[in-house]
Ligand SMILES: [Ca+2]
Ligand SMILES: [Ca+2]
């Protein structure tokens with residue numbers, strides 16, 4: 657009997673050749689891959705929270721920062737040249753104007769988020785000239801390197817002094833605004849982001865304008881509350897595109913027998929790309945996360961097992977001779 661074991665999991669049937677392994681591990685591995693009968697089913701995965709998204713005014717421990725503290729998650733990447741502001745944003749002092757002036761001032765801070773500003777004390781703008789007028793861009797970073805980036809979604813709300821002109825995802829405008837003159841710093845606007853995500857580190861830029869007449873009391877600040885979620889990759893999805901297919905098999909083949917990461921084919925997290933990882937890939941071959949047209953295209957691009965074997969043969973032959 658040429659095949660000693662059969663694995664059935666998630667609708668996939670995988671035959672594992674033990675006797676035909678000629679001493680070179682990848683030959684055995686490739687034989688297994690060729691004999692995969694892909695289930696082709698669509699696999700469902702729950703969205704997992706993106707841990708690197710933070711509301712304004714909170715520390716790395718997710719506790720409220722005190723007034724005047726530097727917000728470690730939001731930096732100013734653009735300020736008016738004559739504003740005297742730097743790259744840091746600060747938790748706005750709540751004991752002074754405009755937070756101490758209720759009603760009529762800013763939305764009060766609460767246990768979910770706090771106002772941040774180019775300077776902690778926004779009441780110091782009393783009597784100065786046009787230095788504080790202009791545009792302020794606050795940037796925050798989040799990481800999708802353990803997720804399928806295209807499945808990411810962010811929902812939230814923001815408030816601004818004075819107007820929120822745009823939110824940019826990785827430098828691209830989303831068209832999100834908070835520019836109703838009746839709302840400004842008195843209310844939140846909801847927003848959602850469903851595209852523009854990339855692998856690894858992503859940026860969100862919040863563009864705030866602070867117009868007005870020189871010489872008047874004119875504070876500025878930003879308030880953001882948001883959460884995000886994305887799907888974790890299926891076992892075997894090395895390139896984290898949402899489907900387990902030929903590109904993932906090639907990646908694994910290129911790193912077979914080496915130490916490496918999950919993105920290189922180490923699916924069982926033992927630090928090495930080996931037969932057990934190929935078995936995991938084979939068990940999920942042809943599966944995809946539910947959803948987009950792009951995902952559908954990724955699934956269609958997966959060759960049939962026979963075609964896959966033909967494509968793999970030169971690689972296997974080269975590896976055997978090498
Ligand atoms: Ca203002
Ligand atoms: Ca993939």
Ligand SMILES: [Ca+2]
Nearest residue numbers: 922924926928
């Ligand atoms: Ca491994």
